[in-house]
Amino acid sequence: MYYLDEKLEPILVEVIRRNAGEEVFHQAVREVLESLGRVVAKHPDYLDEALIERICEPERQIIFRVPWVDDTGQVRINRGFRVQFNSALGPYKGGVRLHPSVNVGIIKFLGFEQVFKNALTGLPIGGGKGGSDFNPRGRSNGEIMRFCQSFMTELSRHIGEYIDVPAGDIGVGGREIGYMFGQFKRLTNRYEAGVLTGKGLAYGGSRARKEATGYGATYFVERMLATKGQSFDGKRAVVSGSGNVAIYTMDKITSFGGRIVACSDSGGYVVDEGGIDVALVKEIKEVRRERISQYARLKGNGARYVEKGSIWDVPCDVAMPSATQNELTGKDAKTLVRNGVIAVGEGANMPTTPEGVRIFQEAGVLFAPGKAANAGGVATSALEMQQNASRDSWSFEQTETRLAAIMANIHDACAETADEYGAPGDYVLGANIAGFVRVAEAMRSLGVI
Ligand code: NAP
Numbered sequence: 001m002y003y004l005d006e007k008l009e010p011i012l013v014e015v016i017r018r019n020a021g022e023e024v025f026h027q028a029v030r031e032v033l034e035s036l037g038r039v040v041a042k043h044p045d046y047l048d049e050a051l052i053e054r055i056c057e058p059e060r061q062i063i064f065r066v067p068w069v070d071d072t073g074q075v076r077i078n079r080g081f082r083v084q085f086n087s088a089l090g091p092y093k094g095g096v097r098l099h100p101s102v103n104v105g106i107i108k109f110l111g112f113e114q115v116f117k118n119a120l121t122g123l124p125i126g127g128g129k130g131g132s133d134f135n136p137r138g139r140s141n142g143e144i145m146r147f148c149q150s151f152m153t154e155l156s157r158h159i160g161e162y163i164d165v166p167a168g169d170i171g172v173g174g175r176e177i178g179y180m181f182g183q184f185k186r187l188t189n190r191y192e193a194g195v196l197t198g199k200g201l202a203y204g205g206s207r208a209r210k211e212a213t214g215y216g217a218t219y220f221v222e223r224m225l226a227t228k229g230q231s232f233d234g235k236r237a238v239v240s241g242s243g244n245v246a247i248y249t250m251d252k253i254t255s256f257g258g259r260i261v262a263c264s265d266s267g268g269y270v271v272d273e274g275g276i277d278v279a280l281v282k283e284i285k286e287v288r289r290e291r292i293s294q295y296a297r298l299k300g301n302g303a304r305y306v307e308k309g310s311i312w313d314v315p316c317d318v319a320m321p322s323a324t325q326n327e328l329t330g331k332d333a334k335t336l337v338r339n340g341v342i343a344v345g346e347g348a349n350m351p352t353t354p355e356g357v358r359i360f361q362e363a364g365v366l367f368a369p370g371k372a373a374n375a376g377g378v379a380t381s382a383l384e385m386q387q388n389a390s391r392d393s394w395s396f397e398q399t400e401t402r403l404a405a406i407m408a409n410i411h412d413a414c415a416e417t418a419d420e421y422g423a424p425g426d427y428v429l430g431a432n433i434a435g436f437v438r439v440a441e442a443m444r445s446l447g448v449i
Helices: 009-018 023-042 051-056 104-120 141-155 174-188 209-226 244-255 278-287 293-299 330-338 354-362 376-389 396-420 427-445
Strands: 060-069 075-086 092-098 127-132 164-167 236-239 259-265 268-271 304-306 318-320 343-345 366-368
Touching: 009 023, 009 051, 023 051, 023 104, 023 354, 023 427, 051 427, 060 104, 060 141, 075 092, 075 104, 075 141, 075 164, 092 104, 092 174, 092 376, 104 127, 104 376, 104 396, 104 427, 127 141, 127 164, 141 174, 164 376, 209 244, 209 318, 209 343, 209 366, 209 376, 209 396, 236 244, 244 259, 244 278, 244 318, 259 278, 268 293, 278 293, 293 304, 330 354, 354 366, 366 427, 376 396, 396 427
Parallel strands: 092 127, 092 164, 236 259, 236 318, 318 343, 343 366
Antiparallel strands: 060 075, 075 127, 259 268, 268 304
16 A cells, blocks of 8 residues: 655665664654655655755754662663754654663654654644663662753753753653753753653643643544544543553543553553553552552452463454554554454554554554654643743643644644545545645745755
8 A cells, every 4th residue: 555656765765774773763764755655746846855855864863871870889871862853843842761672763763753743733843852771660769860860961951942842751751850850950050941841730840741642642533433423432442551641541531431441561461341440550550650460460350461462462442552662563453453443543653563554554444643643742742831931831621622622633634634645544644744744844944954
């Protein structure tokens, strides 16, 4: 179904040559380029001005040493990254990931996706991403704080309310953002609240930011289901992960009348046919910071933990992969289709492999790509920046109402763009083209920079 237009092939070849070994970045670029054949057929001028090549090359990549001292007094070294990908629409904006798998290729893939996602929100934010190969698992609160302080000591040179505004991602929630903001404030002697988002409510955070990615993804999928006369009400849903995105996706789906039957972490998954008790997951993950296996033990009542195997073996109507990249393979997609899935919404970034996407689309499954479906988090971060700039604080309802409207707009922009380019119902194509055109038009206006 998707193919790479021959005019775009040399661009991908050059990206692969220049970013050798960064497979997930190549995958993310290929996926966007495969959608752009129809755009360059209509507008060959995008090729003449090398706009696509420029979009594939980050404006700036920063790699730095992060030394810190563990609780036993031993000095530890991690590597920090910040990729400032594109600032045509506004300051670079995108999260920080702390996970042992992090390398420059992962940060570049996430930064690249972020450029298009941020464009889709319609808000004035460019794209960037950062992180470190630091593993927070099993680290004490003091160790987390010392790591975050050291990370920010270097990062602080490169960020600012009008320059680059980081936020959370895997391994970075309210606690870590607090430590990073504290260190930034101390180093700069400025209360520049808009330099980070995902802050706590006590010091400039936005209501509904914590919930925004999961809520937003659910709003997107609810609207996508509505195009087929369907809704979450009465549906079985499986949500992978049990972190920030997964928890608030489960929360919203439940409030829409859906029943979550399984969720997971990197150790395994739990199945609870009676409906996952989201409050219990919050207690285990947000308060106790324990493994999801505890859920089966604490809940009892038929809930079971499966240590090996794939969560996608659990039959469902709606699947929401919300853990990490490439977690839903072609084999998983076949199983889901066989079990009657009708919609898939990506809460995580690029969680479905290209083969998985193809299988869903060929089977006529509604498929919402992450760069559209999970854009509610960054959109609400931009609302947090607005509140900081105007020294204001909105109510939960006001913020969630804005979020819901933004998600409806993103959904409709993707659907309309897919129609316009002759691929009705193809949200992947719609998201890639709508995001690309907005960024490309801004870049064109700014000259060759
Ligand atoms: P999080 O709170 O750290 O939760 C991540 C969840 O995914 C955890 O349950 C984790 O399990 C699981 N996970 C992580 N790596 C895994 C792996 N290699 N295999 C299996 N499971 C894994 O992170 P999050 O903020 O929810 O982010 C989840 C996804 O959403 C990421 O793709 C992120 O880029 C994307 N996203 C996040 C936001 C946001 O606002 N936070 C916005 C847009 C997109 P363990 O605890 O066992 O590691």
